[in-house]
Amino acid sequence: MKKIFLVSLTAVFLSSCVSKKQFTDLESSYSSTKKELVSAKASLQECLIEKDRNSNKVISTEAKVQSMEDQIASLKEDKKSALKQVENLTVLTQSSSDNIKTVIAQLSEKDKYINGIRTAMTQKDSINLAIKYQLTKELAAGIQDEDIIVEVEKTVVYISIADKLLFKSGSAIVSEKAKAVLGKVATVISSRPEMEVQVEGYTDNVSISTATMKDNWDLSTARATSVVRVLQSDFSIDPKRLIAAGRSEYVPLESNDTAAGRATNRRTRIVILPKLEEFFDILEQKP
Structure with missing residues (x-):
């Protein structure tokens, strides 16, 4: 009981030592700090959200890059195939030209043959x-x-x-x-x-x-x-x-x-x- 009395007495003594102005200042500082904490938490939350957005953008960008790289590789293969076809077409065109000349020559001979038969x-x-x-x-x-x-x-x-x-x-x-x-x-x-x-x-x-x-x-x-x-x-x-x-x-x-x-x-x-x-x-x- 004696100890409780002493603590109460000490609290009364200390409260009497802090002026009203100081208490008001401390209370104002606490309120300001609390607001800053709330603002900081809000900013942190926005940063986290923005981070997620950026992460998604990075993933999407990486996917687009991969897709474009795949397209480039496919186009390269198409180019190789097209070049090969052009080479083959060149050879084929030459061969076809020779064949056409041969056919024309044969037709000319056949015309002579047919005309000979008609004459006969x-x-x-x-x-x-x-x-x-x-x-x-x-x-x-x-x-x-x-x-x-x-x-x-x-x-x-x-x-x-x-x-x-x-x-x-x-x-x-x-x-x-x-x-x-x-x-x-x-x-x-x-x-x-x-x-x-x-x-x-x-x-x-x-x-x-x-x-x-x-x-x-x-x-x-x-x-x-x-x-x-x-x-x-x-x-x-x-x-x-x-x-x-x-x-x-x-x-x-x-x-x-x-x-x-x-x-x-x-x-x-x-x-x-x-x-x-x-x-x-x-x-x-x-x-």
């Missing part, structure tokens, strides 16, 4: 027209126009002879009268030794069946063969130039429903054409 075909057409004229002149005497037809198509001469001039019905034996007609054809054939001769037999659709002929294939082939034999044996046409072929009833000119149509379809056709060997020789010539 024109000449062949002229020859065939001459053959047609000669045949028409040779065959005119004593023969009806509808019995023999002479045509020129491209490089081929066709002589179509009605069967009534050559054979009896169902027979493959050439009549004596027909040999006179074939003799006139043979005269023209002999004058053109460079040409081949194909004899084709045609029938109507009337069935045939005999001891020697099973059907129209046999009949058409036998008739063509008979004509070929006459040309060879009676008129000395080189057999190497002769071809016999039977077409049966399957290539009619008219309908087989009428007698007139069937008569037209029963015919023998003699085809005068260029030798195939000569034709292939032309194709194999180097353009």
Whole structure:
């Protein structure tokens, strides 16, 4: 109790020693210091926020720098690739130029080749027209126009002879009268030794069946063969130039429903054409 009294007494004594003015000054100083502390804390907080902002800016800037460096590296690679392509294009352009020159030269040679073939075909057409004229002149005497037809198509001469001039019905034996007609054809054939001769037999659709002929294939082939034999044996046409072929009833000119149509379809056709060997020789010539 005695100690408490002494402390209280001391406090009274000290408070009485500090003047009111000094207390006011101390209080004012404390308030000012407190404000400065608050301001300092606020400034510190702003600095921390600004630091975070700057850190983010640095990170963003570094990312942009890295992206730009990547783009620069990519552009460098693109540049290298482009330079390589330019080099290749230069080589390719030179090669293409050489190829174009070669193609132009080849086309020029082909044009000459084609023009040569056209000239030969024109000449062949002229020859065939001459053959047609000669045949028409040779065959005119004593023969009806509808019995023999002479045509020129491209490089081929066709002589179509009605069967009534050559054979009896169902027979493959050439009549004596027909040999006179074939003799006139043979005269023209002999004058053109460079040409081949194909004899084709045609029938109507009337069935045939005999001891020697099973059907129209046999009949058409036998008739063509008979004509070929006459040309060879009676008129000395080189057999190497002769071809016999039977077409049966399957290539009619008219309908087989009428007698007139069937008569037209029963015919023998003699085809005068260029030798195939000569034709292939032309194709194999180097353009």
